[in-house]
Amino acid sequence: MDVRAPKGTADMLPDTARAWEHLTRTAQELFARYGYEPVYTPLFEHTEVFARGIGEATDIVSKEMYTFADRAGRSLTLRPEGTASVVRAALEHTLVPQGSLAKLYYAGPMFRYERPQKGRMRQFWQIGLEALGAAEPGVDAEVIAALWRFFETVGIPADNMRLLLNSMGDDVCRPGYRATVAAYIGEHAEALCAECNRRLDTNPLRAFDCKNPACAQVMAGAPLLRDELCEPCATHYAEVKARLDALGIPYVEEPKLVRGLDYYTRTVFEVQADAGLGSQNAIGGGGRYDGLMEMFGGKPTPGLGFALGFERTLLAMEAAGATVPSPPRADVYVARVDESVAAVVFDVASALRDAGIAAELDHQARSLKAQFKQADRLGARAVVVVGPDEAAAGEATLRDMSTKEERRVALATVVDALRALLG
Numbered sequence: 001m002d003v004r005a006p007k008g009t010a011d012m013l014p015d016t017a018r019a020w021e022h023l024t025r026t027a028q029e030l031f032a033r034y035g036y037e038p039v040y041t042p043l044f045e046h047t048e049v050f051a052r053g054i055g056e057a058t059d060i061v062s063k064e065m066y067t068f069a070d071r072a073g074r075s076l077t078l079r080p081e082g083t084a085s086v087v088r089a090a091l092e093h094t095l096v097p098q099g100s101l102a103k104l105y106y107a108g109p110m111f112r113y114e115r116p117q118k119g120r121m122r123q124f125w126q127i128g129l130e131a132l133g134a135a136e137p138g139v140d141a142e143v144i145a146a147l148w149r150f151f152e153t154v155g156i157p158a159d160n161m162r163l164l165l166n167s168m169g170d171d172v173c174r175p176g177y178r179a180t181v182a183a184y185i186g187e188h189a190e191a192l193c194a195e196c197n198r199r200l201d202t203n204p205l206r207a208f209d210c211k212n213p214a215c216a217q218v219m220a221g222a223p224l225l226r227d228e229l230c231e232p233c234a235t236h237y238a239e240v241k242a243r244l245d246a247l248g249i250p251y252v253e254e255p256k257l258v259r260g261l262d263y264y265t266r267t268v269f270e271v272q273a274d275a276g277l278g279s280q281n282a283i284g285g286g287g288r289y290d291g292l293m294e295m296f297g298g299k300p301t302p303g304l305g306f307a308l309g310f311e312r313t314l315l316a317m318e319a320a321g322a323t324v325p326s327p328p329r330a331d332v333y334v335a336r337v338d339e340s341v342a343a344v345v346f347d348v349a350s351a352l353r354d355a356g357i358a359a360e361l362d363h364q365a366r367s368l369k370a371q372f373k374q375a376d377r378l379g380a381r382a383v384v385v386v387g388p389d390e391a392a393a394g395e396a397t398l399r400d401m402s403t404k405e406e407r408r409v410a411l412a413t414v415v416d417a418l419r420a421l422l423g
């Protein structure tokens with residue numbers, strides 16, 4: 001049997017898993033302050049949830065989804081992102097009845113069949129947040145602020161990050177702009193790659209995202225939506241910027257930022273950071289998707305959200321020298337002189353754990369010397385030694401590992417003595 005994990009997947013070993021837990025805990029605490037509640041949707045959905053929600057013409061849907069038939073022949077897909085699932089759940093459970101607001105966040109794995117590289121995995125982990133029901137520009141600024149503050153909270157300084165901001169317009173102004181861009185692409189067809197030409201009819205704005213240098217050069221001269229926004233979109237965009245200014249969150253207007261997904265309207269944003277990958281990389285981003293609920297058959301409901309990638313955030317944290325808190329694995333080690341006192345030692349360790357103290361003990365009949373070594377490795381600040389003499393007297397020896405002081409204490413008072421020692 002091949003014991004290697006499938007290509008593009010990685011085991012989260014304790015150091016990485018601790019980082020993931022640190023980030024999810026940070027998200028829970030921070031997003032709760034902004035009024036967001038947790039939501040967990042299934043890891044797979046009916047394929048049409050993503051095909052319709054994300055858009056048939058996107059790379060995700062056309063090339064990258066893990067789609068399979070279940071035993072009943074239904075087409076299911078491992079979720080490639082979180083928004084479509086959350087919107088589907090909001091509709092199923094009527095989380096956004098007329099006039100209300102649902103504020104939700106999630107964390108978990110996503111799946112895309114891509115060429116694996118550093119910071120890009122086939123099973124990757126995201127934390128995301130969605131605000132459903134609010135059209136006001138203040139909620140755009142709130143969502144962007146939650147993302148920005150999250151990165152700051154985990155130790156990525158503002159100086160290491162760049163917030164890109166754009167407006168993609170709406171049903172009123174975007175169709176005309178799409179036609180303008182399609183015409184522009186048509187005029188420069190021979191200079192553009194086959195992919196950009198192919199998407200001329202389905203998704204011409206994706207040409208702004210094309211990595212082909214020739215395409216980038218042509219698109220640098222393309223007309224900008226910024227200059228064709230309708231009045232309500234222009235006002236909305238101006239107010240989002242005013243709120244961000246008031247929050248002191250710096251942004252760079254990037255009129256070519258279109259994000260890969262079909263469902264965005266008006267505000268789109270991306271946070272880039274030095275992730276040690278040689279250039280600035282997107283570590284999180286999102287946007288407004290006022291038409292998505294309706295696309296799923298619901299009533300028109302405004303909404304927006306973001307997702308941030310765990311792997312890239314971790315690289316950006318490393319590049320910034322940010323650390324993940326790593327508590328000692330044991331405050332106290334309970335050592336035994338021989339096996340005759342194994343039950344006493346087990347009871348002492350259990351009492352410490354019940355009292356909220358991290359305690360470890362020997363399960364492998366190691367020598368006392370080996371147990372002390374283990375206590376050091378685990379970072380224990382105290383060792384409780386129990387031998388047959390101590391046990392017979394109803395006592396234990398307590399050793400302070402920093403001062404090396406030892407004293408006998410009654411077994412009944414071990415928990416209190418250690419509480420005092422650990423402060």
Ligand SMILES: [Zn+2]
Binds near residue numbers: 194195207212215
């Ligand atoms: Zn191209």
Ligand SMILES: [Zn+2]
Binds near residue numbers: 173232234
């Ligand atoms: Zn508009």
